[in-house]
């Protein structure tokens with residue numbers, strides 16, 4: 001079993017980004033600048049956004065955190081987005097999800113200028129990705145593909161089963177694994193809440209991407225010997241014996257699945273860390289106008 005080590009890989013990628021930022025500064029260019037919009041004060045969202053800001057500084061990017069109150073109106077949020085769209089010193093920005101229930105997420109995402117949509121959630125970027133045109137690839141699937149690439153995990157001709165069909169992970173992940181190229185060239189099955197006999201699919205899978213958001217859902221009996229197992233889950237489970245008051249659990253029952261897997265990602269220390277560096281990478285592409293020239 002080989003551990004797909006997100007900590008090690010993300011550190012490598014951060015070093016590459018830092019070097020590129022230094023090169024930009026050396027030729028008199030300003031560093032890439034990422035902004036994050038955080039509405040309300042959900043604990044997990046606070047942690048993720050704080051981590052994004054921290055990583056920016058580690059590689060020499062500028063970052064701006066736009067904090068807005070939980071009760072902000074949709075119109076006022078759209079005005080904030082328009083300011084970021086128009087601000088020439090900001091290369092890319094994200095609106096942290098989920099948003100409060102009274103706000104239409106889809107409308108907010110569509111208000112982001114595609115050139116600055118470093119999350120890759122705008123329909124223009126989704127459409128471009130599906131068509132194989134230059135596009136920002138959503139950070140979590142991008143990070144997973146980068147892990148498979150750097151560990152040289154063979155994917156061509158393999159059966160990849162993606163559990164979950166979310167707009168931010170399952171859907172783009174399926175498209176990336178099926179598309180021409182390496183990693184890619186997979187036969188892909190998308191499983192979701194209406195799938196009958198889900199275990200019959202996962203037991204056939206050479207590669208499993210668990211992105212359904214149910215802690216320790218994938219157990220050893222659901223996995224073929226030698227499968228590649230990618231765990232996208234991050235659930236906070238209350239645990240008073242832990243100083244933080246919670247522990248993080250993935251969608252995979254790691255201890256029992258790991259001995260059967262050829263490659264597996266841990267949680268924490270796996271996909272989540274790759275997500276953050278992929279967002280930085282997209283911001284670098286934005287600053288260098290590599291997607292939209």
Ligand SMILES: Nc1nc(=O)c2c([nH]1)NC[C@@H]1CN(c3ccc(C(=O)N[C@@H](CCC(=O)O)C(=O)O)cc3)C=[N+]21
Pocket residue numbers: 047048051094095096097098119139140234248267268269270271272273275276
């Ligand atoms: N507009 C938007 N874009 C996102 O990219 C986005 C989002 N909204 N909403 C929520 C999800 C989740 N997400 C994570 C980022 C980092 C870790 C991460 O760094 N995880 C660490 C530590 C986890 C912890 O300690 O809480 C690890 O897995 O080792 C996890 C998950 C980005 N998301």
